[in-house]
Amino acid sequence: EGARRALTELRLPELLGGGRSVAVRVNPPAETEQLAEDDVRCVMDSARPPDVLVLPKVESADDVAWLSGQLERHWRRPPSGPDGAVPLILMIESAAALLAMPQILDSAMSASRQRGLLHPVGCVFGSDDFCASVGVERSRDGLETRHARAQFALAARSRRLLAIDMVEIDIKDVEHLKRQCNEGRAMGFTGKQIIHPSQLEPCHAAFSPVTSRVAWAERLCEEFERHSSAGAGAFVFDGQMIDMPTLRQAQSLLAQHRALLAFDEAVPGGGAGGGKPA
Numbered sequence: 001e002g003a004r005r006a007l008t009e010l011r012l013p014e015l016l017g018g019g020r021s022v023a024v025r026v027n028p029p030a031e032t033e034q035l036a037e038d039d040v041r042c043v044m045d046s047a048r049p050p051d052v053l054v055l056p057k058v059e060s061a062d063d064v065a066w067l068s069g070q071l072e073r074h075w076r077r078p079p080s081g082p083d084g085a086v087p088l089i090l091m092i093e094s095a096a097a098l099l100a101m102p103q104i105l106d107s108a109m110s111a112s113r114q115r116g117l118l119h120p121v122g123c124v125f126g127s128d129d130f131c132a133s134v135g136v137e138r139s140r141d142g143l144e145t146r147h148a149r150a151q152f153a154l155a156a157r158s159r160r161l162l163a164i165d166m167v168e169i170d171i172k173d174v175e176h177l178k179r180q181c182n183e184g185r186a187m188g189f190t191g192k193q194i195i196h197p198s199q200l201e202p203c204h205a206a207f208s209p210v211t212s213r214v215a216w217a218e219r220l221c222e223e224f225e226r227h228s229s230a231g232a233g234a235f236v237f238d239g240q241m242i243d244m245p246t247l248r249q250a251q252s253l254l255a256q257h258r259a260l261l262a263f264d265e266a267v268p269g270g271g272a273g274g275g276k277p278a
Contacts (some may be wrong), residue, residue, distance in 0.1 A: 003176075012259070019129045021051040021052065021259070022050045022051050022052070023050060023051065023052035023053070024043050024050040024053060024054065024088060025054035025055075025056055025091075026039035026040055026043065026053065026054070026055065026056075026067075027039050027056075027059035028056045028063075028065055029055075029063055029066045029067070030057055030058075030059050030060075033066075034183070035261070036066075036070075037070060039089055040053075040067070040070040040071070040074055041070075041074045041104070042276050044071070044074040044075055045074070047088035052086075052087045052088070052089055053067070053086055053088050053089070053118075053166075054087070054088075054089045054091065054124070055067055055088060055090055055091065056091040056093065056126075057091060057093050057097075057126075057129070058090045058091060058092060058093075058097055058104060059094065059096060059097050059100070060097075060100055060103075060104065061100075061103055061104050061107035061108070062116075064088075064090070064104065064105075064107060064108045064111065064118070065111065067088075067118065068111055068115060068118055069269060071117045071118065072087060072117065085112060085116050085117060085118055086118050086119065087116060087119050087121045088108070088118045088119060088120050088121065089120075089121060089122045089123065089124060089162075089164075090104065090105070090120065090122075090123045090124070091123070091124045091126050092104075092124070092125060092126065092130075092152060093125075093126030093129035093130055093133075094126075094129060094130060094133040095130065095133045095134045096133070098130065098148055098151060098152060098240070099157075101123075101151075101152065101155045102155055105120065105123070105155060105156070105159050105161065106126065106159075108120045109159065120161060121161065121162060122156070122161050122162030122163065122164060122190075123152070123155075123156045123161055123162070123163060123164065124162065124164040124193060125145075125148075125149055125152045125163075125165060125166050127142070127145050127149075127166035127167070130145065130148060131144060131145065140170075140176075141164070142180065143158055143184075145166060146183075146187075147167065149166065149184070149186075149187055149189070150187050153165075153184075153187045153188035153189050154188065156188075157188045157190075157264050162190045162191060163188060163189045163190050163191075164189065164190070164191045164192065164193055165181075165184035165189040165191065165192040165193065166186075166192075166193065167179075167192070167194065168180055168192075168194075168199065169192040169195065171195065171196040171198055171199060174198075176200055177199060177202050177203070178202050178206060180192075181202065181203055181206030181207065182206060185195070185206060185207060189207075190207060190256075190264070191207050192206075192207065201260060208257070209241070209253050209254075209256055209257045213253060214253065214257050215256065216238075216250070217249075217250035217251070217253045217254045217257075218254065219237075220237055220242065220246070220247065221247070221250055221251060221254065223235065223237050223242075224242070224247055243277075251261075
């Protein structure tokens, strides 16, 4: 109760006034429904609601439906997200949840279209609880999580949701963190959980588009516009025949780059510079 009071009366308004996005994690309704309801009510009664709600230990579509019902009961102010909806991040933390992830996401997105209270924006992979659910220990190289993480990223990205990779608990080995970031990015993850400020810059740099690729994407999109205005279809760029999938990759990369630049501008010292590594 003390934590809720501090969140509502002190920290939340202060953080939300600092030009940054704030996500609030509530208790998991599947385990502690009353605590979760108290959390939602407390957050919704705050001077200003958070930018994002985080729902942990999601096991089924029922958990998302529960949260939507709580918002209907306790919501008193216009939500902060697009179309008057609350941006939602779902945490997938067990083998059963991973297998049900397509149904969970489809249900959440359908509810968003029909009821407009929640707007799913991303998912977080909870590695430690996942490993516990299948009876394995998490190793340093994460071999036991790779198949699950690839499956997770595929489910999220196929629905155009953010895919947030597992946390690295070793805060001293920066090179190991970088390798883990690169592995996650290759799987399709768009970001990574961090537990220490020292992890922010390596993670931001790893998941930011590199300068050379941004320049390539800008030139490609400019060439596409030039050929389109001339009535041309396919064209050759840097010795390669360009098709629509390649163009969409370039457009997606530029959208990510611009989003990171906007984040850096909104949060002083908040990032690694939107892709400085070349």
